Amino acid sequence: MSSDQSKTQNGSEQKKSSSDLTPTSISKKTESITPQFEGSLINQLVTRFGDKLVQVIYVRPGRTKILVPPNEIVQVASFIKDSLGFDHAESVSGTDYPNDNQIEVIYHLSSYSDDKLSSQILALSTRVDRNESRMPTLINIFRSAEYHERETFEMLGVYFEGHPRNERFLLPEDWADIPPLRKEFRIKGR
Amino acid sequence: MENEQRIDETISRGLEIVKEAEEDRLMTLSVGPQHPGSGHFRFTIKVDGDYIVYCDPDPGYVHRGEEKMCEYRNFIQNIPHLERPVIHDSTNITYSYSLAVEELANIQVPLRGQYIRALASELNRQVYTLYWLGIYGIFLGHSTMFMWPIGDRELFIDLLEALTGARVTHAFNIPGGVRNDMPDGFEERCLRQVAYFEKRLAEYEDIFYNNPLFRQRTEGVGILTKDDAIKLGVTGSVLRASGIPFDVRKAEPYDVYNEIDFKIQYMKTGDSYARSTVPFLDMKESCHIIRELLDKMPKSGEVRAKLQPNPKGPAGESYKRVESGRGALGYYIVSDGTPKPYRVKLSVGSFRNMLALPFLLIGSKLADMPSIYWSLNYWPVEADR
Amino acid sequence: MMKDLVNPTNFNIMVGKLGDVLTRALDLPLGYAINWGRIWSLWPVHLETACCSVEFGAASGPRYDVERFGIIEAFGSLRQCDLIVVQGTVTRKMAPRLRMVYDQMPDPKYVIAMGACAITGGLYIDSYNVLPGVDGIIPVDVYVPGCPPRPETLIQGCMLLQEKIKRSKIR
Numbered sequence: 175m176s177s178d179q180s181k182t183q184n185g186s187e188q189k190k191s192s193s194d195l196t197p198t199s200i201s202k203k204t205e206s207i208t209p210q211f212e213g214s215l216i217n218q219l220v221t222r223f224g225d226k227l228v229q230v231i232y233v234r235p236g237r238t239k240i241l242v243p244p245n246e247i248v249q250v251a252s253f254i255k256d257s258l259g260f261d262h263a264e265s266v267s268g269t270d271y272p273n274d275n276q277i278e279v280i281y282h283l284s285s286y287s288d289d290k291l292s293s294q295i296l297a298l299s300t301r302v303d304r305n306e307s308r309m310p311t312l313i314n315i316f317r318s319a320e321y322h323e324r325e326t327f328e329m330l331g332v333y334f335e336g337h338p339r340n341e342r343f344l345l346p347e348d349w350a351d352i353p354p355l356r357k358e359f360r361i362k363g364r
Numbered sequence: 365m366e367n368e369q370r371i372d373e374t375i376s377r378g379l380e381i382v383k384e385a386e387e388d389r390l391m392t393l394s395v396g397p398q399h400p401g402s403g404h405f406r407f408t409i410k411v412d413g414d415y416i417v418y419c420d421p422d423p424g425y426v427h428r429g430e431e432k433m434c435e436y437r438n439f440i441q442n443i444p445h446l447e448r449p450v451i452h453d454s455t456n457i458t459y460s461y462s463l464a465v466e467e468l469a470n471i472q473v474p475l476r477g478q479y480i481r482a483l484a485s486e487l488n489r490q491v492y493t494l495y496w497l498g499i500y501g502i503f504l505g506h507s508t509m510f511m512w513p514i515g516d517r518e519l520f521i522d523l524l525e526a527l528t529g530a531r532v533t534h535a536f537n538i539p540g541g542v543r544n545d546m547p548d549g550f551e552e553r554c555l556r557q558v559a560y561f562e563k564r565l566a567e568y569e570d571i572f573y574n575n576p577l578f579r580q581r582t583e584g585v586g587i588l589t590k591d592d593a594i595k596l597g598v599t600g601s602v603l604r605a606s607g608i609p610f611d612v613r614k615a616e617p618y619d620v621y622n623e624i625d626f627k628i629q630y631m632k633t634g635d636s637y638a639r640s641t642v643p644f645l646d647m648k649e650s651c652h653i654i655r656e657l658l659d660k661m662p663k664s665g666e667v668r669a670k671l672q673p674n675p676k677g678p679a680g681e682s683y684k685r686v687e688s689g690r691g692a693l694g695y696y697i698v699s700d701g702t703p704k705p706y707r708v709k710l711s712v713g714s715f716r717n718m719l720a721l722p723f724l725l726i727g728s729k730l731a732d733m734p735s736i737y738w739s740l741n742y743w744p745v746e747a748d749r
Numbered sequence: 750m751m752k753d754l755v756n757p758t759n760f761n762i763m764v765g766k767l768g769d770v771l772t773r774a775l776d777l778p779l780g781y782a783i784n785w786g787r788i789w790s791l792w793p794v795h796l797e798t799a800c801c802s803v804e805f806g807a808a809s810g811p812r813y814d815v816e817r818f819g820i821i822e823a824f825g826s827l828r829q830c831d832l833i834v835v836q837g838t839v840t841r842k843m844a845p846r847l848r849m850v851y852d853q854m855p856d857p858k859y860v861i862a863m864g865a866c867a868i869t870g871g872l873y874i875d876s877y878n879v880l881p882g883v884d885g886i887i888p889v890d891v892y893v894p895g896c897p898p899r900p901e902t903l904i905q906g907c908m909l910l911q912e913k914i915k916r917s918k919i920r
Contacts, residue, residue, distance in 0.1 A: 236616065237683060262597035264685075265711030269698055282683060282696065282711070286594050286608050293616040295683055318597025321719055322711075329431075344424035344748055346842035346878065354432055354877055361429075361436060361875045397843060398796045398827065398850050404843075425843045426799050429876040436875070445872050451800040451897065495803065498810075514810035521807075532803060532897060745800055 212238045212294065215258060222253060231299070239280075239297040244309040247300050251281075251315045259288040260296060263312070266322035268330040272357045276301045277330055279309065281319065302332060311337040329355040390417065397425050401503050401734045405744035407721065414729050419722040427748040434708040438674055439465050442708070443535055449712070449746040451532050453492035455484045456688035457710075457746075458537040463618055464684040464695040465539035469677030476665035477541030478619040483554075483657045484527060484536055485686070486650050490561070491520050492689035493643045496741065497572075500640065503734040504581060509572055516564055519557055526550060539675060541668035551658050558651050565648055573641060582636035586724040586736035589634055598720050600691025600713045601646065601741050604630040605638035612687040623660065626653050636732075639739040643689075674703040690714050690741050714747035780919045787857070788911045789819040791832040796850055799837030801864040801897040808900035815904060818911075832859050832910075835887075837897070838866035838873055839880045851887045859914070861906055862889045865896045872896065 212233050219228050219240065227246055231239040242250050254260050260283040269278045280299040285291035302309050311334040313320045326332055327340045331353040334340060342349060352359055389412055396406045404425050410418040430449060434442050446461055447454035459481060466473065473481075494517040501509025521531050526547055528534040536542055572578060588598070593606040603610055609628040613621045629645035631638040679701040685694035691713025698707040717740045724736050797805075808815045809822060820832070827850060839847060851858070862883050865871030870881035883889065890913060893906035 239681075261594050264597070264692070264694060264716075265696065265709065267696055267707075267709035267711075269707045280696070282694070286603070286610050292610060297683070316597070317595050318716065318719060321715065344427040346424070346840070348841075351877075354429065359432075359877075361432060361877060397846055398794065400795045404797050404799065404802070425840060425846075426838065427840055427842065427878050428799075428838055428873050429878050433873070433876055448800050448872065452803045495806070498806070511811050514807060515812060518807070518810065518812045531899065 209233055209235055211290070212236070215294070215296070216240070218258065219250070219253070222257075223250060231297075236293055237295055237297065239299060241299050241301070244300045244302050247298070248310050248312065248315070251298065251312050254283060254296065254298065255315050258296075259291055260285045260294075261287055261316075263316040263319040263322070264295065266319045266326055268326045268332055268355070270304070270330060270355060270357050272304065274301075275304045277304055277307055277332055279326065279332055281312065281316070283316070307332040308335055309333075310335050313337060329353055331356065389413070395733070401737075403499075403742075403744045405742070405747075409725065409730075409733075411730055414731075416725050416728060416730060416733070419725040421718055421721055423718065423744065423748050425748065426745045430749040431708055431710065434705055436704065438676075438703040439469075439539055439705065440675070442705070443538055444533070446710075447533055447535060449710075449749055450492070450688070450690075450743055451745075452495055453488050453689045454532065454534050455481075455488040455536055456492075456686055457693060458535070459485055460684055460686040460688075460693050460695045461697075461708075462537045462539045463686065464682045464697045465675075465677075467682040467684060468680055468697060468699050469539065469675050471540050471669050471671065471675070473541045473619075473669055474666040475620075476545075476662050477667040477669075479657055479661040480542050480546060480667055481537055482620050482624075483654065483661075484524070484534070484542070486654050486657065487520055487524055487527075487554075488534075489650055489689050490647055491517055491524070493647050494520070496643065496689070496738075500738050503738050504578070506572075506578070512564075512568070516561065519561075523550075523554060523557060526553070538668070540671050541666075543668065545667050554654065554658060558654050562648070562651050565644070565651075568644065573644065579637060581732075582640055582735050582739070585636040585732045586639075586728060586739070587633070587635045588720060588724060592723070593634070593720075596719050596723060598691070598717050598740075600687075600689075600717070601642040602639055602717050602720065602739075603691070604628065605642045606634035607632040612685055612692050616685070618684070618686060620657075620660075624653055624656050626656075636735045636739045639741070643741070676701065676703040685711075688713060690743060690746065691717065710749055712746045712749065714742045714744070717742055718747055783919050784915055784917070787831070788914050791818075791820050791859070791907070791910070792830045793820060793822060793832045793834050794827045794830045794850060794854065795822055796827075796833065796847070798835055798839055798843060798847070799864075799866065801837035801866075804897040804900055805834060805836050805863070805903065808903050813900035813904060815900075815907070818904070818907060820907060827853060828855060830854060831857060832861065833887075834861045834863050834903075835867045835883045835889075837864045838871065839883050839886075840878045841880065842878070844880055844886055847883070848886050859890045859910055860887055861891045861893060861903075861910060863893045863895075863898060863903060863906070865894060868892050868894065 216230055216233055216238055227242060229241040231241055264282045264284050266281050271278060278299055278301050280297050283296045283298060300309060311323060323334045323337055324339060324343045327334060328343050328345055390410045392408060392410050394408050395402045397404055406422040408420045408422060409416050433445060443458055447458050450457050494513040498510045498513040525531055528536040588606050590607045593603055593608060607630065609630045611628045614628055626649050629642060629649055631642055677699060679699055681698045683694060683696045685692045693713060694711040696709040697705050700706045720740055725733060728736060833851060862868050866873055867883045870879055873879040874881060891906050891910045893902055895902050
C-alpha cells in the first residue's frame with residue numbers, strides 16, 4: 175500500500191512530457207481558489223480525526239483526496255456532510271489493485287448549496303481486502319450514492335452492509351461469472 | 365341468539381371477501397424495452413387503480429462494458445467507443461475524457477483548439493436538446509413536436525458535418541485538441557444558422573410551450589423540491605428546474621468558458637413544465653455563446669498539440685467534468701504510467717437522474733408517467749454505458 | 750358424350766385441369782398485387798436496441814422522410830407490424846426480449862439488421878455483454894452496414910427489401 179501511495183504522490187508533481195507547448199494558451203484553472211482553501215478543508219479533517227485515521231493523498235486546486243479505514247468511514251462522512259458542507263456524492267467507483275490485494279472504493283463528494291465548495295471535489299477513499307470485501311454503506315448520509323453502490327457491488331463484488339439491495343443491476347439476469355471489473359476477468363481474445 | 369351468530373358470520377365473511385379483493389387490487393405493469401413510451405429501458409410499476417404505488421427501474425439493456433473495454437485500448441483508441449453512449453452528443457462525452465487525459469499527461473492545448481472545441485460542444489448541445497424535444501413529442505403524442513425539432517436539427521448536423529466529417533459520431537475531440545481546423549466560410553454559415561434558429565425558437569415558444577394542452581399535462585406534475593434535488597444528487601436541467609443555479613461551465617470553468625459571459629437559466633417550480641422549459645432556455649443561451657465564441661476566436665493558429673504516437677503520462681489520477689446536455693459528465697481516470705489507462709469511470713448525468721424516477725413516480729397518476737419520465741432528461745444508452 | 754363428361758372420374762379430372770389453368774392465370778397477377786400491397790406498407794416495430802436508433806429517428810424526420818415509402822412507425826401493438834429493424838448492438842440482456850418480440854409478430858415478417866453491431870458485433874466485438882451479430886437468433890433479410898448508417902443508406906436497405914419481396918412467392 176505504501177508503494178502505491180508514493181506513486182500517486184509522485185503524480186501530483188508531474189514532469190513535462192515531450193509535447194509541443196504553445197505559449198499562447200491560457201490557464202485552464204480559475205485564479206480565485208488556491209490550494210490554501212483546500213488545505214484548510216483538509217486541516218479541519220486532520221485536526222478532528224487525527225493523522226492516523228485520515229491520510230492525505232493529494233491536495234490540488236479543486237481536488238483533494240483522503241484515505242480512511244473502512245470501519246471509520248461513516249463518522250468521517252457525517253463530519254464532512256455536517257461541518258464541511260458537502261451535500262451529495264457525484265460518483266462512487268471501485269478500482270481493483272491485485273498487487274496490493276485490495277480494492278479501493280472512492281466517493282467523489284461535492285456541494286450544491288455552498289458557493290465556495292461548488293467547484294471542489296473531495297475524494298473520500300477507502301481500501302477493502304480483496305477476498306473479504308465488505309464495508310458499511312453511506313446512503314444514510316449521502317442518498318445519491320444508492321445506485322452507484324449497487325453498481326460497484328455488481329461490478330467488483332464489494333458488499334455494502336446496510337444497503338437495502340446488494341443485487342445485480344446492469345448485467346443480465348443469468349450472469350454466472352466473476353464480477354467483470356476485476357483484473358482476472360479477461361475479455362475474450364485479449 | 366342464533367340469528368346474531370348468523371349475522372356475525374355473514375359480516376366476518378363479507379369482511380374477508382373485501383380483504384382478499386383489496387390484496388388483489390395492485391396490478392403489476394412492466395413498461396418494457398418494447399414500448400412506445402420507454403426507450404431502451406424497463407421499469408416495473410405497481411398501480412392501485414390509477415395511482416402508482418411502487419416503481420423499480422431495470423436498466424442494463426444496452427450495457428456494453430465501456431469501462432472494461434477502456435482498459436484494453438490506449439488513450440487515443442478509446443475515443444471512438446467512448447463517444448457511442450450518447451451518439452448524438454458525442455463531442456461532450458469525449459471533451460471530458462480529453463480534459464482528464466490532458467491533465468494526466470500534462471498536455472497544453474493551443475488557444476484556437478480550445479475555442480473550436482467549445483464551439484463544437486455548444487453546437488452539439490443544440491443537436492441533443494432538439495432530439496430530446498422531438499422524442500418528448502412522441503411520448504406525449506404531439507407529432508408536430510417531433511417533426512419540427514428533428515427538421516431543425518438537420519441544419520445543425522449539416523454544420524457539424526462540414527466541421528468534422530460525420531453526422532453524429534464525430535471523433536473530433538482528442539487529447540491535445542481537435543483533429544482539424546474549421547473549413548472556409550464556416551463562420552458565416554454558423555452565424556446565419558444561429559440567426560435563423562433564434563427566430564424558430566420564438567415560434568417554438570408559441571406553439572409548444574404556450575400550448576394549453578402541454579401546460580395542463582406538465583404543470584404541477586412530478587414536483588421535485590429544492591431539498592430533495594440536493595439530497596438525491598440530480599444534475600443538469602433537472603437540478604436547474606428545481607431552483608438551484610448550478611452549471612459546471614460557471615462553477616468550474618474549463619477551457620475558455622471563463623472568458624464567455626452568459627447567464628445560468630433556472631426556474632423555481634420544479635415540476636415537469638420547468639424541466640421541459642430549462643433545456644429550451646439553455647438553447648437560447650447557447651445561441652449567444654456561439655456568437656461570442658466566434659467573435660473572440662483567434663483568427664489563426666494551431667488546433668492540436670503535437671503528441672507522440674502513444675501518449676502516456678506519469679502514474680496518477682484525474683477527475684474532470686463538463687456540462688453536457690444531461691448534466692455534469694465526469695471522468696475518473698487512473699493511470700499507472702503505461703499508454704493504456706488502468707481504470708476509467710464515467711459518472712453520467714442520466715445515471716444520477718435515474719434516482720429521481722421512483723421518487724417522483726410513486727404517488728402520481730399513471731397517465732403522467734411519460735411526461736415525468738422523459739422530462740428527467742434520461743438517455744438509457746448513456747446510463748448503461 | 751355429355752354422359753361421358755359428367756362421369757365422376759372425368760369430372761374430377763376436368764375440375765383439376767380447370768384449377769391448374771386458373772392458378773397459372775391468376776398466380777402471377779395475384780401475387781404481384783399481394784406483394785405490391787406488402788411492399789408499400791412495411792410497418793416497423795417500435796423496439797430500439799441501441800444507438801443506431803438516433804439515425805432511425807432522423808430517417809423518420811422531415812428531411813429523409815421514410816413515411817413516403819409506407820414505413821410508418823405503428824404506435825399500436827406489435828401484432829400489426831411486419832418489419833423489425835434491429836438498430837445497433839444487441840446485448841445478452843436484450844436478446845431474449847428480441848426473440849420474444851420476433852415470435853409475436855405475425856407472418857410474413859422481415860428483418861433488417863442495421864449497423865455494424867447488429868451484423869457482426871462491430872466496434873464492441875470484444876465486450877463481455879454483446880452478441881456477435883443478430884443473425885444467430887433471428888433470420889435476417891437485409892444487412893445495412895455503417896456505424897451508424899446514414900438515413901439514406903437505411904432507405905436503400907428498405908428498397909432492397911422491397912426488391913426481395915417483389916421476387917418472392919406468396920404462400
